[in-house]
Each structure stands twice: as C-alpha cells, then as structure tokens.
Amino acid sequence: MSGEIATTASAWSSQQGAAALAAPSLAEKRRAFDWRILLGFLLPIAVALLWEAAVRFGLAQGRLVPPPSRIFATLLALAETGELWTHTWMTLWRVVVGFVIGAVAGIVLGALSGSSETLRRLLDPTLQALRAIPSIAWVPLFILWLGIFEASKVALIAVGVFFPVYLGIAGAILSVDRKLVEVGHVFRLSRFKLARRILLPAVLPEAVIALRSGLGLGFMFVVAAEFMGASEGLGYLLVDGQQMGKPDQILAAIIAFALLGKLADSLLVLSTRPLVRWQDTVRERL
C-alpha cells in the first residue's frame, strides 16, 4: 500500500515538493532552529552595545543607567570578594526550602481535593478564599508569628509556591481522560493502583507545569521577603544598592536573579523530562 502511495506521489512532482516542504528532515529542522535562537540575542546585544557606545563617547552620563561594562565589572568584583556567592547561596536556600514546603503541601492538598469529591467540597472553598488574599499581605502576621529571621521569609515563599501547585495538581487530576480511567476499571485496578498506574502518569505533565509556575513565584516572593529586612541575599543587594545609590549593583543583582531563576527552571525541566517524554505535543522543546 505504501508503494502505491509512493508511485502516486512521484507522478505529480508538485505533490512531492509539497511533501518535502511539509516534512523537512530532522537535521534540517535543527539547523533552522539554531538560526532563530541567535536572532533572539540580536536585540539585547544591540541595545547594550549602543548604550555602551553612548556612554563611552560622552553622549550620556551613565550614572543612573550604568553601561554594561560597568555592570559586569561590579558583578565580577562581587564574585571575587565572594559576596555574590554568599548572597546567591542565601537566596537559593530560602527559595528551595520554601519551594519544597509549598510544593509538597500543594501536591498533597491538590491530590486530595482532586481525587475526592467530599474533600474538594471541604477544602477547596477555604483554599480559594485564602488564595484571594495577596500573599504579601501575610508579611506583618508572619513577622509577628515567626520572627523577623528565616522562618517568616520561608513561610512567605511557601505560601506563594503553594497556590499555583495546588490549583495545577487538582485541576490536572480533574481533567484526566475518563476514557483512560475506564481502561483501568476494565482491568479491575484497585483505587490505589488506578492512582499509581493511570492517574499519576496522566497528571505528570501538568504537574511539572504547576511546579514550574510555583518555582517562578518562589523567586518573586524571595525578593519580597528579602526586602522586608535581610542582611544577606540577592534581594538585600537590591535594597543596599538603592540605599547606597549604586545602580550597577542593583542591575548586577537583577542579572544574578535572572540567571539563577533560569537555571533553577531548567534544572526542574531537565529532571522531570524523562517522566513526560511520552507526550505527543509541540511543547517538546519548551
């Protein structure tokens, strides 16, 4: 049958051409993709070079908006004195601890409310009501309850991480294809086995996305937490830069945040990729 199709296709060369257009070889696709990645760097690099040139040639002062060279010099200096690592390490530690607490709570409560109608009716309204509160609003209370040091910061981050994870997990479980669950029923899987062999794998892709958005919020809230009084952390570098009038330090800290956030996200994606490799979507390269 496939032979037949091949001969018909070769009969019309235009059709062949169309087929070639529709399905380029893998190697071709990869090369084309690399090109477009480079395209993305063009704009920021151009802007940076222009600004650098403007400051060098005296067209701009660059006092409040320091040129890239000065930002990188600051970054290097911070790295050399070891300050950068202490601050990065502190921030990372807070995010990780807060993320783990928030994510575990989100997964557990999300799984409970996703898999049981009764529990959903019991839990969900309260959690949704709490979600409506801007997480930063908890700060004064957390400081009163947990003190001004690490506990209150971690608590704020955990709250920030919790809600997207909870929503994502509960929603993912509720949207599992009934048809696949029926396959489990046909093979008479117990409730536990159904959860392990069908629900869990089916939920994984959406769970990864929920964790990623949770991690993103974790980084958002670590800044808020470090604003409210810290002597260490990248957020402290930001505040310090503002108070001391060092915009280069602020920008250096921002760059460190960007790199750290991207790195953490990539690590999360990489470590979960084997679990969701089976997915048949266009999202493979995200």
Added chain:
Amino acid sequence: MLELEHLSKIYADGTRALSDINLFVRQGEIVSLIGGSGCGKTTLLRLIAGLDRASAGAIKLDGEALSGPHPSVGIVFQEPRLLPWLSVFDNIAFGLDHINATERKARVEHALEKIGLSEHAGRWPRDLSGGQQQRVAIARAFVTHPKVLLLDEPFSALDAFTRASLHEHLLGLWEETRPTVVLVTHDVQEAVTLADRAVVMQPKPGRIFDELPLTLSRPRDKTGLPFETSVRRILTALDHSLNTPQQQPQRERDRQAAALWW
C-alpha cells in the same frame, strides 16, 4: 455461555436505552450486534463489560452473574485508548500484572508477533498509525485470555484496507483461544465477514429486532454469492427494523373497518 436475561437500561434522565434484551451466546461464538445509531448497541456492551449498571435483568457468564468488570471479560473500545506513557509492549502487558514476568513476556511477544508489530515493541503509541494502535488495543484485550471479548466498533475509524487487514488479525488471534466475541458494528460487510450470527437491533428503546445466523464457511469469500446474499438479508432486516411501526397501519385499517361497519 453468555446469557443476557431481560436486560434493560434506563438513564437518569429517563431515556430508555435498552428494553428487555434477551440473548444467549454460545462459548466461542462470534455475535455481531448491528443497528442504526441510538439503538443501544454500545450501552449493551458497556453493561456486559461492567462499566455501567443495568436497571433490570441479569448478565450471566457460565451461570455466574456478572456485576462490574470481570477478569474473563475483555473489551476493545472504539478508540484504541492506549496509555500514552507506556511503550507498545507495556500497553499490551497492562492487564497481566498478576502473572509472573516470564509468562507475561512470552504472552506479549506472541501477541506482538500475531499482530505483526514485534519490531515496534519499544515505541510509544504516538509513533503508531491509527490501525497499528487499534491492533495493540486488540492484543491488550486478547493476552489476558478472556472468555468473552467485547468489541465496540473497533474498526469504524479506519480506512477500508486497514479494516480488512485488522479483520484478519482479529480472526487470527481469535483462532488461538476461541473466546466468545460480541462485536458491535454498523458495517454490514464487517458483520458478515466476522460473525456466526447477526443480531439486528432497533432504536427507541433499544431492543432486539431479529437474529440471522451466518453459516458461511471460513475463510469467507467476500466476492461470493453466499456472502452477498447474507449482506442483503441483514440490510433487509435493518430496513424493516427502522420502519416497524407496522402495527400502526394495521390498527388504522381496523378502525376504518369499524367505521364502515357502523
């Protein structure tokens, strides 16, 4: 032997999907349920599979009443319903959890060979064509060696060529363990190709209209006259099933006669 006794199903909204179905299927017989849409074919299959509960009546397998999914009853759905995160091999092995590893491996490999997908054992379902996926689904149902296999229009989404080759794969697998097969279809050719008996159903509410034995010898010659005759017989029965309010004209005539009498 599979027995359906006075089976009816009324949905929560009051729809009468099935009414008083009585059907006896011998061990190893292939019965085809045929009928227009909405005559409750799929509902009937879901009742036997234990995925839905009957409102009244009983389903018995070798005298044992079935309530809920049973290890001796397998089903192949209209869609393959493979688990996308399992390889082809693991999909086929899905129902063999309780069996030891060597036996499981042997059964799955044998089934893979039977459906001609041995070289695809390690691939994801997404890499297979629709016909290949449906073959995997059929193999998944067969490897548990069910006594009764239910097929819910498993070939309806496939093209004619693929369908014909799948009929052969199905019969090939069936030859080995000879399970009782209940095949739902709306394709008369398919019914005559596969079944020993065609059960024609009628809609609103779903009930059995007629049963036609198909005694052609196997393998069946689809171009022969006996095949054509059988197809025509089923088509005629289907036609009648759809325009049966025949009692209606009869009663009308009676009333007219009565009017004349007065």
